[in-house]
Amino acid sequence: MQKVQFKIKGKRTVDLVATDNENLLDAARRAGVMIDSPCNGNATCGKCKVKIVSGQVKTTETRHISEEEAAAGIVLSCNSNIIGDIEVEVPDLASSFVNEMQITDLSKNENDNIKHVRKKLIKNGMTNASRLWSEVIQLPLPNLEDNIGDEDRLKRYFKQNLGYNDIVMSLNVMRKIPDAFREKEFLIEVVYLKRRDVAEILDIKPANGNKPVLYGIALDIGTTSVSACLVDMNTNEIVTKASMGNAQVKYGADVINRIVYSQKSGGLENLRRAIVDESINMLIEKLVKATNIAKEDIYEVCAAGNTTMNHLLLGINPDYLRREPFIPVINDIPEMKCLELGININPEGKIYLAPSVASYVGGDITAGVFAVPIWIREGFSMLVDLGTNGEIVFGNKDFLMTCACSAGPAFEGGEISCGTRAVPGAIEQIYINDSDLRPFYNTIGHQSPIGICGSGIIDLICEMKRTGIIDGRGRIDRTLDHPRIRFDEYNIGQYILYSKELDNGSRDVYITEIDISSFIKAKGAVFSAIYTLMESLEMPIDVLDDIYVAGGIGTNLVIKNAIALGMLPDIPVEKYHYIGNSSMQGCYLALTLTEGKDKIREISKNMTYMELSVYPSYMDEFISACFIPHTNLKLFPSVEY
Structure with missing residues (x-):
């Protein structure tokens, strides 16, 4: 057995007893020390560098470590084994994640798209109100003639005055009733979800004379980063937005590496805790501190993530997502309490996860399509989401075709x-x-x-x-x-x-x-996916009226450069629209429009998925696209060479 001391630069030390010849990266993970490892320890990315302060490790030469670095004791943790007592200096990655956490407004592109789409959806018949509601109610005081129970009294009010056939509530809410009713002589505030003719009671408290306070969160759970915006549910106003890196990155930069890690002992739980405790809950803490609100006033979360992220969030084994025939355990996830997942908002608060379509087309895409929205247009449009996976959706109000390619991070x-x-x-x-x-x-x-x-x-x-x-x-x-x-x-x-x-x-x-x-492989994967999808429908590229580009690629994406590299089809630049985080925009719209969540579910059911890996010409198209701009220059007539 060997003694290992991890010195997290400028912060703290963590001691661990390691087994002989134990991998240094595995030991760090076991100790809860965060080391950046996008390739999940395959020694290909070169980002898990640490410094051996004292003692020695058994390591092998790699192009990622220069002679100067090696002389200074720098090694790749994934490429090193512990052979004696050592002190290891590691970068403070956990703090850098917090420091990179940004409290910001939405970008102009995102704001413009939300406003435009929201008006369009309301014009098309959607209700300009959320399901979350609050009522200040004066119930009749009980007496010997009117001696029905407290819960029946509330039920009677909802039926006679608000038009609901029934109310439902949890035991925890019931326990609040006697004291809450009597503190202000049956003047109460009730927070509830409208479920057609049934009201689901989330909170009961004595009325305090102030305007009811209700908040929701729109949440995008990306492979690389996690973003959230806090929404005032009384006004539908976006109060603020925050984002940070997905803490699962220490277990791999892409979903495949994380799925592989999930199969190790304790791996699935480590991944679940990384997304819940080290990402989502940290974002919520940042949001409430920035706005000086209470977490108990947040009653609803609408979230979207890819299919793997959904499985990891729920603690469901994702291994079969990567194995042919690539089958998810669940696509349409029932709404549940955030408490069940360990997400820190009001204990009765609900989380809705946008449904997936297939292993590699997730809820982030169904929410994104809702936010574009392709599904109500006469003409042909396309959504291209550029993230760790590249997802493409093509169609109009009559049909939606989708596919995904492994673009990498x-x-x-x-x-x-x-x-x-x-x-x-x-x-x-x-x-x-x-x-x-x-x-x-x-x-x-x-x-x-x-x-x-x-x-x-x-x-x-x-x-x-x-x-x-x-x-x-x-x-x-x-x-x-x-x-x-x-x-x-x-x-x-x-x-x-x-x-x-x-x-x-x-x-x-x-x-x-x-x-x-x-990068050439990543852009080649995207273009060949677009080309193959259109070819499978026997439709030329120029049939497209609009292409909406989404994802965390950066707000200053220059479309003409993306075309010149052969990443996007060579059609007029004015047909392109960079809209930013379409997933979170879709979640915001679903929070603030009564029918939004049901519409996202309907969109997911109407999308036809094409598995590129079994499509005969895809690999040939991919190889042809792995050149700048392409081996077939006729596809890029406007590009100067």
Whole structure:
């Protein structure tokens, strides 16, 4: 047995007794120490670096560790085994997740889309009100002539005065009745959900003379990040929004790696706790502190996540999602109490999870389609959601076809050497000067660069291709002699955007040929999925009236650059609309429109899923698309080469 001390940089220490030759990353996970591991310990991403302060580990040489880093004691934790007592210094990843948690307004694109769609849905007959309601009620005082029970008295009021046939409530709510009724002489406030002719009572309290306070949360549970907006259910106003990284990232950047980890002893519970305790509940804490409200005043959560995220949230074994024939345990999840999942709002508060369609088309897509909305249009439209998976929905009011491709986390900065989510300090826009190959860029929040987010990666690779730094395969021109171009000991090329040496910076920010190759595969997966879906219906690309692009790729996505790289079809730019987080927008609309949740369920039932892996031509299309912009240049007539 070996003694291991993890020193979390600048914060705390954690002691652990490890077995001989135990993997260092596994030991850290067992100790509850968060180490970034997008590839789930496969030694391919190079992001689980730690420093051995004292003692030794058995490790192997890797391209991810330079000679200088190795000399300083830096190792990949997934590639190292414990052979003696050691002290290990690890980055404070948990705190960085909290620090990256942003309290923000919705972007202009998101706000504009919500307002536009909401008006359209109301015009199409939806009710401009939520199911959540509050009434201040003066019940008749009981006496010898009117001596019915308290619950019957409330039921009578709801039937005679509000038109409900019945009320239902839990035992916990019943226990509140006697004292709540009598504190203000039967003047009470009742919070309830409207369920057609039945009222489900969520709370009963003495009326305090103030306006009833009701809040709901729209929640997007993404593979890479989790976002929430707090909604005043009296006014339908979005009070504030928060987002942070999904804490499950320490167990893998994509759903497949997390599914694999879930099969380890305790893995499924670790993943469930990471999303509930370390992500959702932390966001709720941030929201209530920022707005000075009580968690008990939040009564409803409308959430959307992909099919794997739903299974992990519920603690349901997701292993069969990745095994042919790719079958989910459950698609249409019944509404339940947040308390059952450990989500910290009012104990009677409800959570609705948008239903999935298939293993790789989840509730985030059904909610997103609701927010576009393709499903009420005469013309043909498409939703392209660019996340860890790329999901495509095509159709109109008569039909909806959908498919998904495994894009990997590149669009959100994952598994890119200097990739990051779209947070302050992320480089989001880039231009390279033709004459001297010098980069110019903007960062989110105008802060010092910390990395490159999805929109910045698209700009950068497009600019590198335009200026001749790379060829159509993503290979850097070996004849270029330039201080911003370098090659490591493995002859892997890099282009440097920002560095200590050239820019007097605090860190190096660069992109490598391996990063570019990963991105080309991701963009190839998306385009080939779009092309195959349209081809299967024998419809040309130019039949599309609109393409809505969603996802956490970054608000400054330049569509013409995405087209130039061969990621999106070459149709007029004005037909494209970047709408941001369509999943959370759909959840907000479902919270604030009476029929919203039922409509999302109806949309999910009406979507036809196409499994690309069994479609004969998909792999050929994918290989053809793994080039900038494409091996078939006729598909991109507007792109200059």
